[in-house]
């Protein structure tokens with residue numbers, strides 16, 4: 141699961157929410173133990189996770205040796221299953237060309253309000269993100285407030301109407317826009333920088349809520365930025381501001397930031413305006429280029445006509461690597477046992493089920509272990525942009541990310557499925573195994589835009605991503621886990637992982653993919669669905 145800026149902020153909120161119940165829950169936690177339902181399928185899940193989440197793989201960071209070893213492991217498993225290499229030049233791999241930008245020295249950021257220029261303290265007042273476009277960046281531009289920063293013809297919303305942002309820095313609220321369904325609001329929030337650039341802005345500032353702003357500044361000041369080389373949307377100046385500095389931008393403007401926040405909180409529409417402020421920035425970034433593999437395998441379909449189409453299963457193999465701030469003697473390795481060694485184990489075992497069923501699927505099935513997920517879904521984005529099969533032959537996708545295998549799940553949440561006929565495949569598969577499909581219980585986590593299915597959705601592919609649900613104790617376990625284990629060194633093999641649940645999760649995802657691969661009709665977006673109409677306008681649509 142990727143943590144993007146908005147998501148990180150939401151995790152903080154969630155942490156606050158669940159800290160009260162934490163102590164009580166810890167007392168009731170069960171010790172790890174062998175379970176009677178753990179048969180051979182469970183042992184196979186366990187074998188993969190124990191290998192991939194071992195300290196020896198050092199957290200499988202994108203571009204690291206540990207991740208390369210993990211990729212070789214997955215390729216080896218794919219070969220043992222009798223799959224065909226689906227990477228570049230008949231290999232198992234597509235090597236993604238990455239660039240890492242790191243700030244060199246301390247950038248200069250100057251804010252001018254009412255004719256008075258103030259140098260901002262970088263790292264506390266403000267920070268600029270390292271640049272993948274300009275090694276030596278220097279900009280001075282006026283600021284324009286663009287509300288929620290949405291410009292979307294389908295929704296009939298244009299926060300840029302009447303505003304000229306060309307050559308300027310757009311300033312927008314990070315809050316999801318009111319009155320828009322969760323998935324769409326998450327998507328729009330993640331597009332703010334790109335929308336600003338499309339309108340000619342030279343940069344974008346996201347105004348976060350006061351409690352999260354300091355964290356944003358810290359992150360921008362200290363974290364490198366990584367993207368694949370040549371990604372069109374990776375340019376543009378991105379700046380984070382502390383809450384007091386954000387307030388200052390609005391001094392003398394038609395509304396104060398406080399008034400804007402109040403309007404946002406009461407879900408009132410907000411119109412943009414020019415801010416009587418200017419920012420001047422200069423920053424030096426150092427670049428390092430490297431590559432990291434996507435692991436790709438194909439099981440050819442049996443139907444002479446449908447075999448040209450592909451159903452894709454993905455799961456990200458990368459995780460967060462090794463902590464650079466851990467003290468001597470402390471655990472520093474982000475093993476990512478559940479995020480996402482467990483998802484890759486599911487991927488391999490779903491592939492095994494296809495092979496061992498004795499009946500080849502009608503459509504071809506492609507299995508991809510992605511890289512670069514934790515740095516912003518970059519491996520999946522690269523592959524979706526440079527697929528090794530014709531892009532329009534990818535007709536449906538199942539993403540496997542972070543199954544929480546700590547309880548006996550009885551329901552699942554199927555992100556994205558309601559937009560397309562995949563909903564039926566999920567319902568059918570769930571019914572066959574006595575597993576309910578529940579609505580999203582964590583809309584504030586914006587999970588729909590936080591995993592590897594999303595870059596494919598943006599290229600018109602109907603997709604689904606399952607999360608083990610909140611029933612049967614799942615709620616408490618999810619809240620606790622997101623609060624104290626998610627993206628920490630504690631996501632390791634010391635957790636009481638129920639391997640049999642991994643086997644069930646693999647079976648469920650296999651059934652969904654199987655239904656998609658064998659159906660007469662390829663998965664179809666529903667007519668009138670936002671994502672289908674936006675990203676696949678020419679594809680035939682289904683009626684609900």
Ligand SMILES: [Zn+2]
Nearest residue numbers: 141142479514
């Ligand atoms: Zn993650």
